[in-house]
Amino acid sequence: MNEALTANTAFDEIPIIDMANATSNDPTARQRVAEQIRDACVRVGFFYVKNHSIPASLPEQAVQSSLPFFDLSTEEKMRYDIHASSNFKGYNAFLSENTDPEGRGDLNEGFNFGWEALEGDESEKSAWAHTAGPMGGANVWPEGGEEMREFRRALLAYYHAAVRLGLKLFPLLALALGLPEDFFADKTTKPAAIMRILHYPPQDGPMDDRVIGIGAHTDYEIFTILYQHSDIQALQVLNSAGKWINAPPIPGTLVVNLGDQLARWTNDVFKSTVHRAINRSGIRRYSIPLFFGTDYDVTVEALPSCVSPGYPAKYAPIKAGDYVKSRLEATYSGSKTA
Numbered sequence: 001m002n003e004a005l006t007a008n009t010a011f012d013e014i015p016i017i018d019m020a021n022a023t024s025n026d027p028t029a030r031q032r033v034a035e036q037i038r039d040a041c042v043r044v045g046f047f048y049v050k051n052h053s054i055p056a057s058l059p060e061q062a063v064q065s066s067l068p069f070f071d072l073s074t075e076e077k078m079r080y081d082i083h084a085s086s087n088f089k090g091y092n093a094f095l096s097e098n099t100d101p102e103g104r105g106d107l108n109e110g111f112n113f114g115w116e117a118l119e120g121d122e123s124e125k126s127a128w129a130h131t132a133g134p135m136g137g138a139n140v141w142p143e144g145g146e147e148m149r150e151f152r153r154a155l156l157a158y159y160h161a162a163v164r165l166g167l168k169l170f171p172l173l174a175l176a177l178g179l180p181e182d183f184f185a186d187k188t189t190k191p192a193a194i195m196r197i198l199h200y201p202p203q204d205g206p207m208d209d210r211v212i213g214i215g216a217h218t219d220y221e222i223f224t225i226l227y228q229h230s231d232i233q234a235l236q237v238l239n240s241a242g243k244w245i246n247a248p249p250i251p252g253t254l255v256v257n258l259g260d261q262l263a264r265w266t267n268d269v270f271k272s273t274v275h276r277a278i279n280r281s282g283i284r285r286y287s288i289p290l291f292f293g294t295d296y297d298v299t300v301e302a303l304p305s306c307v308s309p310g311y312p313a314k315y316a317p318i319k320a321g322d323y324v325k326s327r328l329e330a331t332y333s334g335s336k337t338a
């Protein structure tokens with residue numbers, strides 16, 4: 001695809017896409033949104049979404065409810081250590097991950113969880129059975145009183161809202177790729193969606209590029225929906241000229257960025273762009289990414305429209321779940337021995 005080769009002018013800002021017409025009854029209105037998404041995916045690999053219909057109170061409450069959890073002692077939090085989990089659930093401690101191999105460790109702590117039906121919602125219970133797979137299975141929630149129950153409730157409430165938004169993005173991505181709008185529908189029946197809430201303490205003093213909030217990396221899945229709490233500039237995105245472009249929080253928006261699974265599927269026509277976060281604000285920063293992959297057993301293989309004789313497929317076909325699992329294992333096993 002020639003556009004893939006010509007789209008490499010370095011971006012210097014991240015587009016904002018209005019989702020108001022994402023599910024419009026008018027196909028041309030949906031197509032217009034998809035065209036903007038296509039441009040963002042080919043040039044940047046990142047975009048903001050506005051009018052995404054998630055009430056601001058949901059991620060806000062998720063952050064507020066996490067404060068008592070992060071305030072627990074390290075010893076207490078380590079009872080839920082992600083390294084002790086067989087399915088990448090639970091707590092990751094400061095410096096226990098090292099996203100950038102050049103780095104010395106990531107200065108964030110976080111809590112990681114996946115699909116779980118909302119309490120009392122019988123209609124979603126059946127989906128629980130679908131979470132078999134390398135990252136499926138039960139979540140690990142902190143024990144304790146009302147505060148910890150609220151932590152679980154608030155995180156799951158935002159999780160489900162973000163998953164619903166993610167399911168609206170797939171048809172737009174399909175249109176953006178010139179595919180039938182329902183291309184991903186039978187590939188996203190079991191929400192392979194992992195959420196984490198991250199806490200970045202302020203970093204001051206002399207800057208050590210090897211110890212930053214989260215080192216330079218790309219995400220592993222199809223896309224990530226990222227909520228950034230407070231008005232703190234920390235996230236940066238690398239353009240093709242090697243310049244870090246700021247991605248500050250913009251009120252009312254969420255950040256969407258593509259991951260490597262989609263880059264493989266599109267033969268890098270859609271970009272999975274390197275990013276990092278560093279909190280030099282002097283105050284604590286919180287963010288909540290939701291990493292959204294397809295069903296675990298879907299084969300990720302270059303789309304015919306993204307290969308040509310002059311631009312052959314770069315990646316071997318691989319099962320979506322195996323791919324994400326191998327990336328997660330590299331992240332967590334690397335940190336164990338670091």
Ligand SMILES: O=C(O)CCC(=O)C(=O)O
Nearest residue numbers: 198214219235277287289
């Ligand atoms: O906290 C952020 O802004 C970025 C987080 C991130 O890139 C990640 O968790 O993959």
Ligand SMILES: [Fe+2]
Nearest residue numbers: 217218219275
């Ligand atoms: Fe990321």
